[in-house]
Amino acid sequence: MNQVILITKRGVITLLLALSLAACSSTPEKKEQLTEKQYYEDAQAAMANNRFLLAIEKLQSLESRYPFGRYADQAQLELVYCYYRTIDFESSAITAERFIRLHPDHPDLDYAYYMKGLASYSVDRGLVERFIPTDFSERDMGPARESFDDFNRLINRFPSSEYAEDARQRMIYLRNLLAAYELKAAKFYISRGAYIAAVKRATFIVQNYDRTPSLPEALAIMTKTYRELGLPELANTAEQTLAYNFPQYDGLNDAGKLDYSPQKRQKTTLLNVITFGLLD
Structure with a gap:
């Protein structure tokens, strides 16, 4: 009788140990919480190595965790560029427009307008078109018109901007394109x-x-x-x-x-x- 009780106790102890180990193994590992500066520096390092998808991940984390932090505004501008480099032109244009709307007096607003113009025209273009020539005058001209308007806003508001001259040249090209259409x-x-x-x-x-x-x-x-x-x-x-x-x-x-x-x-x-x- 004592032997049966002993075996039962051993079984209970073994079961408890197994449940304890299972609980420990199923506990989710918490991700390390980085500081705002660490997120930004990691994003900069990723961009320097052309790892733009990783940079986007770091910048998005920075934006979500520190929306009113010291690097929040700059992170939005960096996202515009990173989206553009990964050929996600739509996200680039949307992010630039959001920055323009939220920061109408930002010192780098001219850059946001410039990138919005670049991204707007490229919205319906893909990776294939970098290698296969296309007659752009046969395409939908909606993005081209939007891009023209973006560059026009840039040179009207910031005629002395470092991006103004390039914007003017692109407007000439877009104007010729719209006329050809x-x-x-x-x-x-x-x-x-x-x-x-x-x-x-x-x-x-x-x-x-x-x-x-x-x-x-x-x-x-x-x-x-x-x-x-x-x-x-x-x-x-x-x-x-x-x-x-x-x-x-x-x-x-x-x-x-x-x-x-x-x-x-x-x-x-x-x-x-x-x-x-x-x-x-």
Whole structure:
């Protein structure tokens, strides 16, 4: 009887020891809590070694643990750059916009505008496009317009900024790109016989994108479409403007006239009129 009791006691002790060891092994290990300065210095070290994903992790931890700390503002700016370097352009643009909204008087606000402009245009671009050439004038121009506006805000608010000159050069490129997009649309409408839509696009280029490479072709399209629409006076005005400003334009003959005759017009249907010629 005593032997049975002894065995039972040993069993209970063994069970308690096993449960104790299991509890110890299942206790989650607490992560070391770093100081704000340590998080920031670790992020800087990661960036110096091009380990931008690790830098993002450190900066996010700094921001969440010390949102009002000494390095909080700088951490947000560093995040903008790190997101951009990891091709997460959307997060870069969003973070830059948040910084601009929260810190309207920050001494580095011009940098935030500049990075917002870079990231905005790159939002719909990916890693593949770094190696495969693409005609950007065939893309959605929403990001390009937003980028143009961001750079415009930068040079208007900070004309002497160290980023202003680069922003101006990028705006020239974006302006040419936006004009080329409108020109492609105008040519498409002409191919469909949608002359009203085509002349609207060409006129928009003349009014908004002067001094771009697309301007002479836009004037030529205006000349052609006005002739198609039976508006000779407007056609002549566009042609004269083209000949005066771009006498070397390929489509002009020696007399400074555009060699173009209106196409034979087919019977116009109601559907064709409603859709500006896109549907017959």
